[in-house]
Amino acid sequence: MRELLKRHEELAATRPDDPAVVYACEPHAGVTLTWAGLCERAEQIRATLLAGGARGHRVSALVLNDHPDLIPTLLALWQLDSPPVLLDPQWGERLTASVLAHSTPSFRVDLVPSVTVTPLAGGPLDDVPGDAVFIGYTSGSTGDPKAIVFTHERLYDGTLGNVSASVRLRGARPARLARSMRMSGSGVINLHHTWGAVLGATVVVLPELTVASARGYWARLAEHHIDQTFLVPQLVELVNRFAQDRETTGPGPLCFTGSAPLSPRTQERFQRRFGLPLMNAYGLSETSSAAFFGDLGADGLATNRIGVPERVAARLRDTAGHVVDGPGEGEIELSGAQVFGGYHRNGTATEQTLVDGWLRTGDIARRDEDGVYRLVGRSKDAVMKGSYAIYLTEVEEAAAAHPDVLEVAAVPLRLADSTEDIGCLVRLVDGSGAAAEEILGWLREALGARRAPCRVVLTTEPLPRGGQDKLVRPAVTARWDELPNVPRALHGSWQSAGAER
Numbered sequence: 001m002r003e004l005l006k007r008h009e010e011l012a013a014t015r016p017d018d019p020a021v022v023y024a025c026e027p028h029a030g031v032t033l034t035w036a037g038l039c040e041r042a043e044q045i046r047a048t049l050l051a052g053g054a055r056g057h058r059v060s061a062l063v064l065n066d067h068p069d070l071i072p073t074l075l076a077l078w079q080l081d082s083p084p085v086l087l088d089p090q091w092g093e094r095l096t097a098s099v100l101a102h103s104t105p106s107f108r109v110d111l112v113p114s115v116t117v118t119p120l121a122g123g124p125l126d127d128v129p130g131d132a133v134f135i136g137y138t139s140g141s142t143g144d145p146k147a148i149v150f151t152h153e154r155l156y157d158g159t160l161g162n163v164s165a166s167v168r169l170r171g172a173r174p175a176r177l178a179r180s181m182r183m184s185g186s187g188v189i190n191l192h193h194t195w196g197a198v199l200g201a202t203v204v205v206l207p208e209l210t211v212a213s214a215r216g217y218w219a220r221l222a223e224h225h226i227d228q229t230f231l232v233p234q235l236v237e238l239v240n241r242f243a244q245d246r247e248t249t250g251p252g253p254l255c256f257t258g259s260a261p262l263s264p265r266t267q268e269r270f271q272r273r274f275g276l277p278l279m280n281a282y283g284l285s286e287t288s289s290a291a292f293f294g295d296l297g298a299d300g301l302a303t304n305r306i307g308v309p310e311r312v313a314a315r316l317r318d319t320a321g322h323v324v325d326g327p328g329e330g331e332i333e334l335s336g337a338q339v340f341g342g343y344h345r346n347g348t349a350t351e352q353t354l355v356d357g358w359l360r361t362g363d364i365a366r367r368d369e370d371g372v373y374r375l376v377g378r379s380k381d382a383v384m385k386g387s388y389a390i391y392l393t394e395v396e397e398a399a400a401a402h403p404d405v406l407e408v409a410a411v412p413l414r415l416a417d418s419t420e421d422i423g424c425l426v427r428l429v430d431g432s433g434a435a436a437e438e439i440l441g442w443l444r445e446a447l448g449a450r451r452a453p454c455r456v457v458l459t460t461e462p463l464p465r466g467g468q469d470k471l472v473r474p475a476v477t478a479r480w481d482e483l484p485n486v487p488r489a490l491h492g493s494w495q496s497a498g499a500e501r
Helices: 003-014 035-051 070-079 093-103 152-170 186-199 214-223 233-242 264-274 347-353 392-400 436-447 473-481 490-500
Strands: 019-023 032-034 060-063 084-087 107-110 116-119 132-139 146-151 176-179 202-205 228-231 254-257 278-280 290-292 313-317 328-335 358-367 373-378 382-385 388-391 405-414 420-428 455-458
Touching: 003 035, 003 070, 003 152, 003 186, 019 035, 019 186, 032 035, 035 070, 060 070, 084 093, 093 146, 132 152, 132 186, 146 152, 146 186, 152 186, 152 254, 152 290, 176 186, 186 202, 214 233, 228 233, 233 264, 233 405, 264 278, 264 392, 313 358, 347 358, 373 388, 373 392, 382 420, 388 392, 392 405, 392 420, 392 436, 405 473, 405 490, 420 436, 420 473, 436 455
Parallel strands: 019 202, 060 084, 060 107, 084 132, 176 202, 176 228, 228 254, 254 278, 420 455
Antiparallel strands: 019 032, 107 116, 132 146, 313 328, 328 358, 358 373, 382 388, 405 420
8 A cells, every 4th residue: 555655755764865856947946855855845745734724535636836845745645645636737727627526625735836725625535545646637528527546556566567668678777767848747747756766766857848948958868867758759859850969979868758649750750860769658547657668679779669568468359349369450458457447436438448357448559470569540539531440640640741740630520421531730840831732732642542631721829738748639629610611520510410410
């Protein structure tokens, strides 16, 4: 029970003066928290929480912030057995209200300008496991909220797989991990701070990667002696486009990517420019941590495949519902100690996702004769265009290969004759003069006319993204449906068709 709390306490006792978290970004640049310092600050915060009206054995809510008190506050809440619902301050009032209404926490904790407690109307912790770490929402919509209760046991077990992959791929335990993304949710915590704690490694919080900060990315990693870094594909693309070349006299860090589909072109450019393997990891919130950690080719660089499962059992199920033996294609299903036990307060979604102890991921993969997996697309993000099943990620990867495309989102459409098709929202790199018809022609050449989208629309606005820079597809669809003179999105057209009947 409470393995992650015990791990921090163990490090505080055995390595009290070693740095646990180093802040190398404003406004906290220069702040270092040792393992003993984390636990000492947690005790202080625990007293502050109790004085402010917090109570043990209650669900809490924590507003995430890149503040030195973040990890100590998590430890304090674990000491109180008050697992927090993680709130992203960039969610907006409507989504935040929906999440709070569904999770019913008893109090809310803010870190800025100081640790403060706001009592709420929630009741006792009666339907949450006793070893809960925190509650993360993959969907906070009022109609179908999907919340995952991360437990110490599952998260610790899954993170052991992360540690195993780090040691196997690097040949030794990484001592310093970089975090270059905004603190937005459970994924950012688990891919950095939880991974770091189980490794016993220092997490260095660097400036958030943007167009402006990407230029000095490799210099910052070298300055802070970084051994491992994790970047979502959108951030990899920023490094590809804007970072200065890496000094190649040293071995360089172990580089992972994941949390969203990785374009082969993006991966190839990264590896060619910087001379480092970029491992294509794969996992879901439902698996507590990553489950696959990529695949190395004979040339020492990473392939686009996600590899073999680290500490979970994996299988494929085809469209006829049969488990695939040997090489083949189908939906990935996962089972193991790190797989979640079901969505919090959503039995319907749990029944649809957990079947006979196997997690239905919704992701389609091909497995080769060596048992190595390659992602193909999302089963629920597929469009039937004629007799072809076209995955949105397939179209997005093809569009991303165009040198003038900065980011792209595909949208499933229903045409006037009730057939399905695909539209693309495309944002170009600054200064590009490419036209929508040019991008469409590129896609027809890359995918073939039958698999290419019917419409490309250019946008100058960044595409909607949530935690870990994943596309927020409902928001993408809503933006598409606001455009004049375009085919309607598939989801919206189904709703209108249902209303007509």
